[in-house]
Amino acid sequence: MSFELPTLPYAYDALEPHIDARTMETHHTKHHQAYITNLNNAIAGTDLEGKSIEEILKVCKDMPAVRNNGGGFWNHNLFWECMSPNGGGLPTGELASAINEAFGSFENFQAEFAKAATTRFGSGWAWLCVTNGKLEICSTANQDNPLMGEGCKGTAILALDVWEHAYYLNYQNRRPDYIQSFFHVVNWEFVAGKFAAAKG
Amino acid sequence: MKTLFSILFISMSTLLFAQEFKLPALAHSYASYEPYIDAQTMEIHHSKHHQAYVTNLNKALAGTKLATFSLNQLLMDASFRSDAIRNNAGGHYNHSLFWEILAPKEKQTTVIQASFEAAIKAQYGSMDSLKKALTQAASTRFGSGWAWLIVTPDKKLMVTSTGNQDNPIMDVTKDRGIPILGIDVWEHAYYLKYQNKRGDYLSGIFNLIDWGIVSDKYTNALIDPLLSELEKDNWLALKDFHKVMAQTFHPCEDGNFVPLRTRSGELLAKAILFSASKPPVSKDKPNVHKALADLEEQCEKIHELVGKNAKDEVLLKEMTKAHDLFHQVEELCHD
Numbered sequence: 001m002s003f004e005l006p007t008l009p010y011a012y013d014a015l016e017p018h019i020d021a022r023t024m025e026t027h028h029t030k031h032h033q034a035y036i037t038n039l040n041n042a043i044a045g046t047d048l049e050g051k052s053i054e055e056i057l058k059v060c061k062d063m064p065a066v067r068n069n070g071g072g073f074w075n076h077n078l079f080w081e082c083m084s085p086n087g088g089g090l091p092t093g094e095l096a097s098a099i100n101e102a103f104g105s106f107e108n109f110q111a112e113f114a115k116a117a118t119t120r121f122g123s124g125w126a127w128l129c130v131t132n133g134k135l136e137i138c139s140t141a142n143q144d145n146p147l148m149g150e151g152c153k154g155t156a157i158l159a160l161d162v163w164e165h166a167y168y169l170n171y172q173n174r175r176p177d178y179i180q181s182f183f184h185v186v187n188w189e190f191v192a193g194k195f196a197a198a199k200g
Numbered sequence: 201m202k203t204l205f206s207i208l209f210i211s212m213s214t215l216l217f218a219q220e221f222k223l224p225a226l227a228h229s230y231a232s233y234e235p236y237i238d239a240q241t242m243e244i245h246h247s248k249h250h251q252a253y254v255t256n257l258n259k260a261l262a263g264t265k266l267a268t269f270s271l272n273q274l275l276m277d278a279s280f281r282s283d284a285i286r287n288n289a290g291g292h293y294n295h296s297l298f299w300e301i302l303a304p305k306e307k308q309t310t311v312i313q314a315s316f317e318a319a320i321k322a323q324y325g326s327m328d329s330l331k332k333a334l335t336q337a338a339s340t341r342f343g344s345g346w347a348w349l350i351v352t353p354d355k356k357l358m359v360t361s362t363g364n365q366d367n368p369i370m371d372v373t374k375d376r377g378i379p380i381l382g383i384d385v386w387e388h389a390y391y392l393k394y395q396n397k398r399g400d401y402l403s404g405i406f407n408l409i410d411w412g413i414v415s416d417k418y419t420n421a422l423i424d425p426l427l428s429e430l431e432k433d434n435w436l437a438l439k440d441f442h443k444v445m446a447q448t449f450h451p452c453e454d455g456n457f458v459p460l461r462t463r464s465g466e467l468l469a470k471a472i473l474f475s476a477s478k479p480p481v482s483k484d485k486p487n488v489h490k491a492l493a494d495l496e497e498q499c500e501k502i503h504e505l506v507g508k509n510a511k512d513e514v515l516l517k518e519m520t521k522a523h524d525l526f527h528q529v530e531e532l533c534h535d
Binding site: 026030031034064068121122123124141142143163164165168169172173 | 244248249252283287342343344345363364365386387388391392395396
C-alpha cells in the first residue's frame with residue numbers, strides 16, 4: 001500500500017486573500033504530490049515498505065531520498081490541516097492557557113513563532129511542539145521535522161512552511177508578510193485537538 | 201614616535217578600507233534576460249534579495265574588527281563567523297558572480313580560451329557532458345542552494361553544489377576552490393515563471409551563460425593567490441578544536457559552566473588531536489608546535505580541575521588562559 005496525496009479539507013481558493021489559489025493548487029498537486037511519488041519510489045522493495053510514515057521518519061536520517069520526501073509528505077499533511085477558511089482569531093480553552101503559561105501572552109507567542117519562521121535561513125519549517133506537556137517553538141531546515149529528533153523534539157501541533165514555494169507567487173521576498181497572513185487562517189480548533197491528544 | 205606613526209597608519213587604513221559593500225549594477229537591463237528569466241524575477245532578485253544580503257552583511261560587520269576584511273577573507277573562515285556573516289557574505293558573493301556570468305545571447309562574449317576548452321575536454325569529454333553534470337548537481341540540490349563549476353587548488357575543474365548561500369570558498373564546504381560559474385537554485389530564482397519546474401529553468405539558463413566570461417574567470421582563477429590560500433587552509437584539526445573551545449568557553453564568560461563541565465574531556469581529546477596534527481606547510485614552524493603543546497597541557501589541567509569539581513572562577517581563569525593560547529597559535533599562523 002503506497003502513500004497517497006490527501007484531499008484538502010477546503011477549496012484551493014478558500015484561504016484567499018491570505019494564501020492565493022494558484023499557490024495552494026501548485027503546492028498541493030505538484031510539490032506535495034512529488035514528495036509522495038518520490039517517497040513511494042524510494043521505499044519500494046525495501047524494509048520500509050508497509051511501515052507507517054511516523055516509523056519511517058524515525059529511522060530515515062541517513063537516507064536522503066526517504067528523509068527529504070518522507071518529511072515533505074508528513075509536513076504538508078499537517079500543514080494543510082492547520083489552516084482553515086474559518087481560521088484565525090485566538091485559541092481558546094486549555095490550549096490558550098498553555099500558550100499564556102509558556103509564552104506570557106498570545107502576542108508573545110505570535111512574535112516568537114514569527115521570529116522562528118523568519119530567521120530560518122533558506123528552506124524549512126517553523127513548529128509549535130508539545131514536549132513533556134509543555135509548549136515549545138522551534139524550526140527545522142528543508143523537509144526535516146520534529147519526528148527526526150534533531151534540533152526540534154516533541155509532538156508537532158502547528159506547522160508553518162517557509163519554503164519560498166509556499167509564498168513566492170503572492171509575497172515574493174516578503175516572507176514576514178506571509179507569516180502574518182498565516183495567523184489569519186490558523187485552525188485553532190484543530191491545533192487544540194492535537195494539543196489535547198499530545199498532552200495525553 | 202614609531203608607535204604613534206603605526207597607530208596613525210592603522211587607524212587611517214581602517215578608515216580607508218572599512219568601506220561598505222555595495223550592490224553591483226547589472227550589465228544588462230532586467231528585461232534583456234527574457235524569455236529564460238523574466239524581468240520581474242530579475243528585478244526582485246537583484247534589487248530585493250541581493251540588496252538584502254548586502255544590507256544585512258554591512259549591518260553584521262558595522263563596528264566590528266571584521267569591517268576591514270575583504271569578502272574573500274570573510275568567506276574563507278566562515279566556520280568562525282556568525283550565521284549573519286556567513287549567510288549574507290555568501291549571498292553577496294554568489295549573486296555578484298551569478299550576474300557577471302549571465303548575458304542575453306546577442307551580448308555574449310564568444311571567445312573561449314583554448315586552455316579552458318582543453319580542460320573541459322580533458323575532464324568532462326565535451327561541453328555537453330559538463331552541462332549535464334551541472335544540471336545534475338543543480339537539480340539534485342535539495343532545498344535552497346547553488347550549483348558550481350570551480351577551479352580546485354590542484355588547478356582542476358570540478359562540478360559541485362552547496363546548500364543555502366554557502367560556497368566553495370568557505371571552509372564549511374567539502375569541495376573547495378574558486379567558483380567560475382554559479383547557478384542559483386533557490387526557488388526565488390525561478391518560481392514566478394517556472395514554479396515547481398526547476399528542470400525547465402535549468403534548460404533555459406544555459407542560453408544565458410556567457411562561456412566567454414566563464415573562460416576568462418578560469419584563466420584568472422589559475423593565477424589567483426586565493427587558490428594557494430585555499431590549499432593552505434585545510435587544517436581541520438584547528439577548526440575542530442576551535443569549535444569545542446568556542447562552545448565551552450563563551451558560555452563560561454556568561455556564567456554558564458555546564459557546557460565546560462560536561463565537555464572538558466572532549467575539549468582535551470580535540471586538543472590532543474590538534475597538537476598531533478600536521479599543520480599546513482606554511483604554518484609548520486617550531487613556535488607553532490610549542491604553542492600547541494602548551495595548549496594541550498592547559499586543556500589537560502582544565503579536565504582534571506573539572507574532575508575535582510573546581511570552582512567556577514578557577515575554571516574561568518584557566519579557560520581564559522587556554523583561549524589565549526589558542527589565539528597565540530592562530531596569530532603565529534598568520535605570517
